[in-house]
Amino acid sequence: MHAILQGKRLIAFDLDGTLIDSVPDLAVAVQRTHSDLALPIPAQEQVCDWVGNGAQVLMERALTWALQRAPDQALKKAAYEAFMRHYGAAPNALTQLYPGVQTTLNALHQSGYFLALITNKPARFIAPILNHFELQSHFAYCIGGDSLAEKKPSPLPLLHVAHQLDIAPSASVMVGDSRHDIAAGRAAGFATVAVPYGYNHGEPIEHSQPDVLISSLPALVSG
Incomplete structure (x- = not known):
């Protein structure tokens, strides 16, 4: 030892x-969430740098990148719920x-x-x-x-x-x-x-x- x-x-x-x-599965969930919200789609490499502080912070970082500003509470809530749905559907695919x-x-x-x-x-x-x-x-x-x-x-x-x-x-x-x-x-x-x-x-x-x-x-x- x-x-x-x-x-x-x-x-x-x-x-x-x-x-x-x-990260591959997290990135897919973030990308599908952004697609749902008609926001720019980040690359997997970008998502990698946002991981580490939990799902809510991950999505807040992703939204801030897409909007080039801090998201409001309603958008953060909608994005978090969509992310949890997408990630929960396939957390082990990749x-x-x-x-x-x-x-x-x-x-x-x-x-x-x-x-x-x-x-x-x-x-x-x-x-x-x-x-x-x-x-x-x-x-x-x-x-x-x-x-x-x-x-x-x-x-x-x-x-x-x-x-x-x-x-x-x-x-x-x-x-x-x-x-x-x-x-x-x-x-x-x-x-x-x-x-x-x-x-x-x-x-x-x-x-x-x-x-x-x-x-x-x-x-x-x-x-």
């Missing part, structure tokens, strides 16, 4: 950009696991670590995605961006999960791809591990100064 896991009991993972490459995710989670689970999923994605999409990839049984606790009053970069979701599992933050690790994961982990007193391949608004994740930067998840179990 990687040295960062020494003395740890809980490993919390982000979902989008860390375990799964979900989404894929990143290499080594399945084997890494298997190894960590079998080694006795408690695994948790802490994502800013709406909670209703967690189970369909995990079940699709047969990952549900690995996680002792899952929490979405709308499960609590605050989401990452707030430390609240991480502290909530640690409390529910009766594990000290000092015995916990947050693994993610964005500055929000690292900020939440640091504020919660978790050790932080970053992967460089996900969605971080076009910024190198090392700028967030995680405790450890790994090239891929299998590095967690290969030492």
Whole structure:
């Protein structure tokens, strides 16, 4: 096991950009929403830079890009509802696991670590995605961006999960791809591990100064 896991009991993972490459499906949902609203259609690469703060912020960023100004509340509500409908209809059509995710989670689970999923994605999409990839049984606790009053970069979701599992933050690790994961982990007193391949608004994740930067998840179990 990687040295960062020494003395740890809980490993919390982000979902989008860390375990799964979900941008292709998110982009389709955004594009279909804009089509419904007769707005300019963004490219997948643009949507990638907007991911990370939950569906409402994703759509607000997309609308701001399309309008070249901040959208009003009525349009934000209509766009969010349309996005949720489109994404909910096919959240796994194009989404894929990143290499080594399945084997890494298997190894960590079998080694006795408690695994948790802490994502800013709406909670209703967690189970369909995990079940699709047969990952549900690995996680002792899952929490979405709308499960609590605050989401990452707030430390609240991480502290909530640690409390529910009766594990000290000092015995916990947050693994993610964005500055929000690292900020939440640091504020919660978790050790932080970053992967460089996900969605971080076009910024190198090392700028967030995680405790450890790994090239891929299998590095967690290969030492």
